[in-house]
Amino acid sequence: MLRLYGIPTSGNCYKVELLLKQLQIPYETVEVNSRVGENRRPEYLAKNPLGQIPALELEDGTVLAESAAILVYLAEDTPLYGQNKLERAEILKWLFFEQTRIARYIATTRFLVRAGQAEAHAELIAQNLKSGTEALEIMEGHLQGKAFFVGNRYTIADLALFTYTHVAEQGGFDLKPFPNIRAWCERVKTTDRFFPLPGA
Amino acid sequence: MLRLYGIPTSGNCYKVELLLKQLQIPYETVEVNSRVGENRRPEYLAKNPLGQIPALELEDGTVLAESAAILVYLAEDTPLYGQNKLERAEILKWLFFEQTRIARYIATTRFLVRAGQAEAHAELIAQNLKSGTEALEIMEGHLQGKAFFVGNRYTIADLALFTYTHVAEQGGFDLKPFPNIRAWCERVKTTDRFFPLPGA
Numbered sequence: 001m002l003r004l005y006g007i008p009t010s011g012n013c014y015k016v017e018l019l020l021k022q023l024q025i026p027y028e029t030v031e032v033n034s035r036v037g038e039n040r041r042p043e044y045l046a047k048n049p050l051g052q053i054p055a056l057e058l059e060d061g062t063v064l065a066e067s068a069a070i071l072v073y074l075a076e077d078t079p080l081y082g083q084n085k086l087e088r089a090e091i092l093k094w095l096f097f098e099q100t101r102i103a104r105y106i107a108t109t110r111f112l113v114r115a116g117q118a119e120a121h122a123e124l125i126a127q128n129l130k131s132g133t134e135a136l137e138i139m140e141g142h143l144q145g146k147a148f149f150v151g152n153r154y155t156i157a158d159l160a161l162f163t164y165t166h167v168a169e170q171g172g173f174d175l176k177p178f179p180n181i182r183a184w185c186e187r188v189k190t191t192d193r194f195f196p197l198p199g200a
Numbered sequence: 201m202l203r204l205y206g207i208p209t210s211g212n213c214y215k216v217e218l219l220l221k222q223l224q225i226p227y228e229t230v231e232v233n234s235r236v237g238e239n240r241r242p243e244y245l246a247k248n249p250l251g252q253i254p255a256l257e258l259e260d261g262t263v264l265a266e267s268a269a270i271l272v273y274l275a276e277d278t279p280l281y282g283q284n285k286l287e288r289a290e291i292l293k294w295l296f297f298e299q300t301r302i303a304r305y306i307a308t309t310r311f312l313v314r315a316g317q318a319e320a321h322a323e324l325i326a327q328n329l330k331s332g333t334e335a336l337e338i339m340e341g342h343l344q345g346k347a348f349f350v351g352n353r354y355t356i357a358d359l360a361l362f363t364y365t366h367v368a369e370q371g372g373f374d375l376k377p378f379p380n381i382r383a384w385c386e387r388v389k390t391t392d393r394f395f396p397l398p399g400a
Binding site: 049050051062064065066068069070072073076085086088089090092093095096097099100103104138141142 | 249250251262264265266268269270272273276285286288289290292293295296297299300303304338341342
């Protein structure tokens with residue numbers, strides 16, 4: 001059985017867990033709590049030298065890392081990934097956008113705010129609010145007239161982008177100016193076997 | 201013919217241009233100079249709403265963005281991408297690692313140092329030197345006993361990681377403690393139709 005290392009409240013872990021559930025792939029979980037540094041323990045680094053959560057261990061012991069790469073691995077032969085070269089390039093574009101802008105600016109800011117570290121990092125948070133809002137503007141524009149990001153159906157691009165976007169307000173972002181994003185978030189929540197991000 | 205938007209001295213543009221040359225795919229270039237904000241002009245944003253360089257315009261007018269997604273698109277049916285699901289997941293893992301750690305910490309630092317802005321961003325640069333060096337340590341460990349990152353052959357994972365790593369010292373990183381990385385950089389330079397990063 002597949003083995004997922006991480007914690008349920010981590011957005012990047014949630015992405016993989018949501019996809020596993022939506023694809024009805026059985027798995028077991030092993031808690032690696034990055035909040036207390038368990039991702040830096042030698043026994044975990046032996047499995048995933050990148051030192052992040054999540055990691056996914058296959059039945060032969062191979063360990064996959066980087067949440068977006070894991071999403072592609074799991075979705076590859078399903079409608080949740082691209083059905084042709086162009087769709088795959090579009091989905092990958094949004095997966096890279098998500099990691100370099102949404103996770104970087106929105107997830108980091110939400111984490112600092114919820115950890116009570118907003119004042120200590122005021123300058124970083126101000127920059128992130130600006131850069132994260134620019135990313136939201138790009139998403140809002142792209143969603144104009146579209147139900148989902150790529151191919152007019154729910155894919156791992158939506159799943160990944162949804163995760164930190166739908167809780168952006170917990171980091172001080174304002175989603176009111178983005179009706180397309182808000183409607184799309186509600187749409188994602190109606191997909192088969194969806195479950196909410198724990199602790200959000 | 202494919203049309204590549206960007207500037208030759210941008211590492212992310214160089215990655216795509218190097219791959220185009222190595223795959224012997226004909227293309228033409230259109231200069232979009234991000235150093236003077238040309239990536240923010242309305243006519244470019246109409247092509248690539250993400251506002252970054254590079255972008256690759258296909259013959260039908262479709263525009264691809266995010267350098268790593270473009271690499272996958274171009275290499276998909278060649279030995280430079282993964283030949284099976286697991287190889288693809290490994291290559292994607294390193295492409296995401298590259299964007300979230302090497303490009304983020306090393307490329308940014310090199311840019312600031314070369315632009316004479318090191319003092320103005322001293323705190324950021326100190327953090328980046330630490331985080332970037334941790335990323336180099338992960339690469340050094342992975343390369344132990346290996347010629348290339350995935351599948352014992354040159355792939356787009358090597359191409360992408362090489363780009364900012366081989367000029368890391370221009371950003372103040374020390375590559376002397378990383379003999380595996382230095383040997384691997386020399387190996388990448390011997391691949392067919394390799395050409396050096398302009399202006400480096």
